[in-house]
Amino acid sequence: MKKLLIYSLAVLSFMASCRKSDNPKLEGVERVPLPQLTVNATADQVIKSDAPDAFVGKFTVGLYFPDDVKPSKMDIVVIKNGDQKNVQVLQSNVTTFPTEITVRGTQFKSLFGNVSSILGDSYTIGANITTQDGKVYPAFSGVANQNNSNIASLAGATPTITYGALCGFHMEDYGAIGSTVPYTVVADGWQDYAVGSTIPVKIIDATHLSFVYGVTDNVQPIVITIDPATNKTSVTKQVYGNYGDGLNFSAASVAGSADNQVLPCQLTVGVRLAHTSSAGSYGSFTITLKKK
Template sequence: MKTIQNILLFTFLAALAYSCTKNDGATPVPVSKVSIPKIVKKSGDVAIDVTDFDNFSANFEVGLLFPDDERPTKLDVVIRKNGDANNVKVFKADVTTFPTSFTLTGSDIVSLFGTPAVLNDNYDIGLDVYMKDGNKYQAYPAVGIGYGSGVVNLDGSSVSIQYSAICKYNPDLYAGDFEVVEDEFQDTAPGDIITLTKIDDTHFSYNYPSLGGMTNQLL
């Protein structure tokens, strides 16, 4: 009888020890909720013309992808230059009205980054999101993806916009008198003046002085 009791006691203690040490899985990680911001270009310039930088002006709108979802306490409009997460500036802080529009100008870029845009510079505009639980979600974190993976694939998602510095084609720059410096074909001589006349935005005509004023057309 004592033997049976000892076996039952051992079985009970073993079961108790197993129930205290069994791993039922990893401790659940708390899930934080973030409002997905939305930013879109509205009007004005779609790129930065470096030949007319001072007149650059672009209007964009910031808001939420799901307006009826939980709203953040505020948004910061931030600008990242040339994809560098260490070169992000706050353009507009503490935005609490969504949607709302802003205008970015050439002088704003100089104020934020110290210099005008040069050819091939890129300026990304995004939104830092502050939620009611105290969490902040950066548009351009140094590590990881802002707002979590997969957000950019949501229908209608637009969490960032970009303005690139380009040399915009201006046909009026090519009309007028031009002096020949060198002509390897020797159709003209150094010092000759070639006059380009604008026909339309993509066509010009010109005269060869050494060919008796023959008119040619550039395509």
């Protein structure tokens, strides 16, 4: 308390000694529109490295605060592999919001050295903003005034989007449709299977495969759905059996987990599953399998 009193007196003394003339004149604060880029889920979400020029993506350019001040225009720009020293224009003079834009793999190719995308390449798209008084706030800059800096706390704000080149998913690489294929257990947090053990995986169709856990009664396959557009996996809640104690266990994928993915280059499939029964919840655990 004593220290607090001393500090308070010091602050009051400092405030009393300050004069208006001691402070530099502050420049006017300008409200700059914040771009909101939204990927169209019906178009390509990733660039398939085995056919990069065939990529067709779509996204909408809007405003995070649609009823606030409007820009004079936006120029939609892109960088490759995070290189902010090489900014290319995808589409200039966007003045209507929202506006949908289509971007193609051949366009990325022509903008960056006429070289097709390879595995691991990424393209980040943003918007250079020109305000009503003509000031330009770039999307990508190694110096100040970048329009998308320090906004991580704004819920749902997406001033930039990124498309990455991944191995394309083809179920035939994982096994013939209708066949049962041996897979190696890479990880099993649920611990029904030891790492390195081999289990059978059923290839159901072009977007579904299944496996069973080590239950003894009412054994049901856990069906994993694969989205070829994103290489993401999911499991709809389903009973997979019981361990002889009469409790039927269910599993469902944990939404948003980074473990929910196939890696076609490595021929792996993973999913993070939440396990439950009538007795309650047992937590979530990842299983990752690799084709032998």
